[in-house]
Every structure is written in structure tokens, then in C-alpha cells.
Amino acid sequence: MQENGPVTSASLRPRTPTSSLPPRLIATDLDGTLLRDDKSVSPRTVAALAAAEEAGIEVFFVTGRPARWMDVVSDHLHGHGLAICGNGAAVVDLHGGPGDHRFVKIRELPGPRALDVVRLLRAAAPGTSFAVERTGGLHHEPTYPPLHLDPAESVAPAEKLLAEPAALSDEGDPVQPVLKLLAYHPELSPDAFLAVARDAVGEHASITRSSPSALLEVSGFGVSKASTLAQCCADRGILSGEVVAFGDMPNDVEMLTWAGTSYAMGNAHPDVIAAASGRTVANNEDGVAIVIERILANR
Structure with missing residues (x-):
């Protein structure tokens, strides 16, 4: 269950830009990104997530939240159900529902x-x-x-x-x-x-x-949203260039840098805007859904 050996941020950068690859995985932060300020998920976003999975694109929630705070998206799992919680410290299977989330991987702080x-x-x-x-x-x-x-x-x-x-x-x-x-x-x-x-x-x-x-x-040293996402993608044979990531705060910077395509929200921190390869509108304006719809329309 325990994960040994830190993955450093230096090892996360793609060697060459690969964002031209068709996306196979969407990695999205929650608060300030996928969620509106009232912590709800808009009907448009729910529909976009479902459409992405129907098109064969896996969805990962990647958040600083602990597993016990994941009820906010439990009704919107569709075919997926894995979330990276605690800024990369845990991979959690959400399928059990509130109170029954199962830890799949733990990267503890000694x-x-x-x-x-x-x-x-x-x-x-x-x-x-x-x-x-x-x-x-x-x-x-x-x-x-x-x-x-x-x-x-x-x-x-x-x-x-x-x-x-x-x-x-x-x-x-x-x-x-x-x-x-x-x-x-x-x-x-x-x-x-x-x-x-x-x-x-x-x-x-x-x-x-x-x-x-x-x-x-x-x-733990080397533990981040990016390093755990990189491990999960490696397990699936997914390249960084096949990942589209979304975020708004400094804890998203490494993930946005690692992903082949990344979007800072319209409400994002300046460091996030500098790290991302693109920008979308704010979380309250369905910024994630708009990009997903565009991706699916171009497939």
C-alpha cells in the first residue's frame, strides 16, 4: 500500500512538447476550478464530464481535499471514480460512496x-x-x-x-x-x-x-499532484502529452507544467497562469466544461 521513492518535480517535465497527441485523460482540480464558488457542479459540467468518458477519455479529480471531503463529486462519477487527494498523498476509489471511499495508494509524510x-x-x-x-x-x-x-x-x-x-x-x-x-x-x-x-x-x-x-x-518530499498523477498515468500507459489538466492555485502548478496541455482558470493565481499552456474562463463560468466541449467537437 505504501509508495516508496519520491518523484521530483524535475523528473516530471516532458522532454519534448507532445500536446498535439489526442487526449486520453482529463485531470481537474476541484475548488476554484471544476466546482463553482458555492461548491456545486454545474449541469453543463456534469454533462461535459459524462461526454468525455463516453468518448473514451478518462477523468481524474486531482485535489488538495482529503477523501472525506469528496462527497461533493460523488454523484458525478460516471464511469470513473478515482481521485488523487491530499495534493498527491492518496489515490482514492470513490465508488463506495460517502464514508466508504477506499484508499488505493498512499504516499505518506513520515x-x-x-x-x-x-x-x-x-x-x-x-x-x-x-x-x-x-x-x-x-x-x-x-x-x-x-x-x-x-x-x-x-x-x-x-x-x-x-x-x-x-x-x-x-x-x-x-x-x-x-x-x-x-x-x-x-x-x-x-x-x-x-x-x-x-x-x-x-x-x-x-x-x-x-x-x-x-x-x-x-x-512528503517529491509528493505532489503532478508526481502522483504521473504514476497513475504510467500505470495506464498514458503519456503526459495525452493529459489535459485544469487548475487555479499554486498547488496545481507542477501538474499544469507536467501535462501536455493545461489550462489556468480565469480566476487563477498569477503563478498558475504563468505555468499553464492555455487559459479558460472562471470556475463560475464553466471554464472546464467549455474546454472539454471544444476537445470533443474537434475529435
Whole structure:
């Protein structure tokens, strides 16, 4: 179940542009991309996803969300049902429905590395508070703000939350491995906090962000939406040039760079616009659906 050996962002770039290949897989972010601001999926988008799959193009949801927050798309699976969650930390089969999602692949953040990150960020950005995302739920510090109405499994200092060893399954795998660490700062701007954190942490872990607040998401080194998507595509014999990707926030940048064709949403962060090969309209204007319809019309 565990995935060994990080895939670095340097290994993700296609050697030559291959975007002229017919698309075989659509990889789309959710919040700010596929979902409207009210977290709904428009009827036009539902129809476009179904039409893509009917045409033989696989669809992957690729999100920073944990598996337990995937109910928002559970009614729109069509033929697919695999999602990359936690910014690449897990591949999840959504077919079981709410509460029954099955983890297919896990790329955990080792506890000792997570403790190193906590130590380094406390020194580099005093006032940082932490939460620990495990496969079974969220655990956070007393000072971590309730950014989402997500009841914590436990509340304690991060050092204690991470020092507690996870129980082992019959196969010897951790039952609840750490998927990612969340770090929040009450005063720094989001991009400034990201820059400080990346400089302080270096190669101890991969750090990104998708929230409009100063909330960072910390994964195992080399773990990202892009690297896990690359592995899933390799399993299917799909080339990067056969992938069309959509995103709007910094945690999408590597995926958009890796995919042969990629689109920044009209509401995207400047770094995303710079990374993508194309641009579509905003999430509230069905930007993903418009591109899918164009792809199908040109087949």
C-alpha cells in the first residue's frame, strides 16, 4: 500500500512538447476550478464530464481535499471514480460512496520528517500553528483555527500528535499514516508564508498552498499532484502529452507544467497562469466544461 521513492518535480517535465497527441485523460482540480464558488457542479459540467468518458477519455479529480471531503463529486462519477487527494498523498476509489471511499495508494509524510518541519517552521515563522491530516481524520493544535467545520479527532501540540506511533495493520502498514501537515500563520500573507516555509524546510518536505489564507500544505518530499498523477498515468500507459489538466492555485502548478496541455482558470493565481499552456474562463463560468466541449467537437 505504501509508495516508496519520491518523484521530483524535475523528473516530471516532458522532454519534448507532445500536446498535439489526442487526449486520453482529463485531470481537474476541484475548488476554484471544476466546482463553482458555492461548491456545486454545474449541469453543463456534469454533462461535459459524462461526454468525455463516453468518448473514451478518462477523468481524474486531482485535489488538495482529503477523501472525506469528496462527497461533493460523488454523484458525478460516471464511469470513473478515482481521485488523487491530499495534493498527491492518496489515490482514492470513490465508488463506495460517502464514508466508504477506499484508499488505493498512499504516499505518506513520515513522522520524523513532519517533526523536522514543525521544528523548522516554529523557528522561521513564530506563531505558526499546525494540524495533522491522517487517513482517518484531522488532528490539530489548540491554537490552530477552525478554518473548516471539521471536528478534530484529537487536540494536542503537533509534537505529541506526530510522536504517537500509528498502529499497524496485519500487513505491517500504518493504519492511519500521515498524509499531510497543515501550517497556519495569523499574520503573514499567503505567498510570503509559502516563501519563508520553502526556504526554511528545503528538501525535508514539499510545501504548497491552495487556500486564500496563510495556510500551507506539507507533503512528503517529491509528493505532489503532478508526481502522483504521473504514476497513475504510467500505470495506464498514458503519456503526459495525452493529459489535459485544469487548475487555479499554486498547488496545481507542477501538474499544469507536467501535462501536455493545461489550462489556468480565469480566476487563477498569477503563478498558475504563468505555468499553464492555455487559459479558460472562471470556475463560475464553466471554464472546464467549455474546454472539454471544444476537445470533443474537434475529435
